[in-house]
Amino acid sequence: MRRTAVSSLQLLQPRSLEEAVRMMRDEESLIPLAGGTDIYVSINCGRPPGRRYLNLWQLDELRGIEVRGESLRIGTLTTYTDLIRSGLVQQHLPILASAAREVGAVQIQNRGTLGGNIANASPAGDSLPVVAAAEGVVVLQSVGGERRVAFNEFYTGYRQSVMRADELIIAVEIPPVEGKQWFRKVGTRAAQAISKVVMAAVRAPAPRIALGSVAPTVMRLGNTEAALAAGASLDEAEKVLLAEVRPIDDIRSTAAYRRRVSANLLRRFWSDTAGQGSAQE
Amino acid sequence: MRFRLNGSEVDIEAHPMKRLLDVVREECGLSGTKEGCGEGECGACTVLVNDMPVCSCLVPFAHVEGARVVTIEGLGGDHPLQKAFAEEGAAQCGMCTSGMILTAEGLGSNPAREEIKTRLAGTLCRCTGYTAVYRAVQKAKQS
Numbered sequence: 001m002r003r004t005a006v007s008s009l010q011l012l013q014p015r016s017l018e019e020a021v022r023m024m025r026d027e028e029s030l031i032p033l034a035g036g037t038d039i040y041v042s043i044n045c046g047r048p049p050g051r052r053y054l055n056l057w058q059l060d061e062l063r064g065i066e067v068r069g070e071s072l073r074i075g076t077l078t079t080y081t082d083l084i085r086s087g088l089v090q091q092h093l094p095i096l097a098s099a100a101r102e103v104g105a106v107q108i109q110n111r112g113t114l115g116g117n118i119a120n121a122s123p124a125g126d127s128l129p130v131v132a133a134a135e136g137v138v139v140l141q142s143v144g145g146e147r148r149v150a151f152n153e154f155y156t157g158y159r160q161s162v163m164r165a166d167e168l169i170i171a172v173e174i175p176p177v178e179g180k181q182w183f184r185k186v187g188t189r190a191a192q193a194i195s196k197v198v199m200a201a202v203r204a205p206a207p208r209i210a211l212g213s214v215a216p217t218v219m220r221l222g223n224t225e226a227a228l229a230a231g232a233s234l235d236e237a238e239k240v241l242l243a244e245v246r247p248i249d250d251i252r253s254t255a256a257y258r259r260r261v262s263a264n265l266l267r268r269f270w271s272d273t274a275g276q277g278s279a280q281e
Numbered sequence: 282m283r284f285r286l287n288g289s290e291v292d293i294e295a296h297p298m299k300r301l302l303d304v305v306r307e308e309c310g311l312s313g314t315k316e317g318c319g320e321g322e323c324g325a326c327t328v329l330v331n332d333m334p335v336c337s338c339l340v341p342f343a344h345v346e347g348a349r350v351v352t353i354e355g356l357g358g359d360h361p362l363q364k365a366f367a368e369e370g371a372a373q374c375g376m377c378t379s380g381m382i383l384t385a386e387g388l389g390s391n392p393a394r395e396e397i398k399t400r401l402a403g404t405l406c407r408c409t410g411y412t413a414v415y416r417a418v419q420k421a422k423q424s
Contacts, residue, residue, distance in 0.1 A: 006298045009296075011297045011341065011343055013297070035339075036341055037339050040300070040339040040341070041319075041320040041321060043298075045319065045320065053298065055343055057343070058344075058346070106400060107384070107403050108321055110330075110334065111339065189402075190399075190402065191399070191403055192322050192402065
């Protein structure tokens with residue numbers, strides 16, 4: 001495949017978030033560019049997602065991790081390396097650091113961003129089940145102001161979301177998570193491989209289970225969660241899970257494998273988080 | 282656009298979306314940085330930006346404005362990692378070598394074998410089988 005000629009591309013370079021959202025409102029079909037780890041793969045193989053890009057990378061106001069009120073607020077440009085190194089992430093949502101460690105390898109972790117993972121909207125995005133299980137909130141900004149959308153209501157279909165064309169993801173807010181956190185990515189190898197199945201879960205009186213790569217979007221297993229909360233046995237919960245996931249055959253795996261592994265992960269989550277102990281992966 | 286390349290201030294004109302890989306090779310004439318897969322899987326194009334290894338095939342030139350960029354040429358030739366790679370036979374075709382060395386550069390002293398393997402998990406070699414590579418890194422990082 002031929003690489004895209006860069007001369008056919010245009011990069012707009014706002015100096016502030018305010019200028020960036022104005023450009024998003026005033027210019028036609030701008031594609032926000034953060035770390036570039038997804039967009040440049042498409043450009044390099046001759047399938048650019050568009051011709052005109054909005055450079056966010058220099059907007060330092062979109063970086064950083066801080067506690068705001070009860071929540072942990074993570075700026076959209078926060079890289080996987082930032083997440084791995086963050087004491088606050090380790091304290092509030094250690095499974096987000098676990099997921100970040102399994103994204104690509106160090107070169108990608110140094111550039112890929114949490115906001116980019118959400119915006120790219122791949123059903124296989126490694127951080128997405130974690131944000132789903134943590135019931136995170138996506139903070140969107142436009143010229144009209146900020147709006148907050150529950151992450152579990154953010155995607156509407158395969159690579160579709162409620163985000164409007166003039167909005168930018170500026171942060172993700174993570175409310176306090178009670179219970180034991182658990183994360184597991186299953187792929188061909190630890191580094192670089194895109195997941196075949198990825199699960200993030202929280203063991204609590206009302207358990208939370210989120211799965212990636214088993215449906216057109218990352219999904220919460222509401223029925224399985226309800227069954228477990230009502231005291232169902234693992235065998236019963238597995239039946240509910242198998243009726244709930246909607247995996248497909250694709251280049252990385254088969255639907256049958258994904259169903260089997262999803263059920264195995266449920267069992268592993270449940271046994272790993274049984275009994276006393278502190279939150280961990 | 283100004284940035285630091287291998288310790289010197291440079292002012293290079295290129296399209297802001299041009300890949301850092303191509304700017305380094307074409308505008309700066311430094312061919313030690315290789316293109317492998319072009320999708321961030323193989324690590325052959327690794328350079329350091331502000332001391333962090335990145336795949337230069339995925340970095341737009343605009344993103345290194347004011348940054349410190351180091352390519353394999355920036356290590357000189359007598360760097361402990363370069364010497365250890367030569368001594369241990371850790372390079373065959375050489376395609377992955379600059380990426381291997383620049384990625385390994387960020388490891389602390391006396392790294393465990395597992396630590397080296399994780400660090401180099403995104404720099405693929407199709408000739409050496411990695412054993413000599415890990416040996417060379419261990420040797421260079423011994424304190």
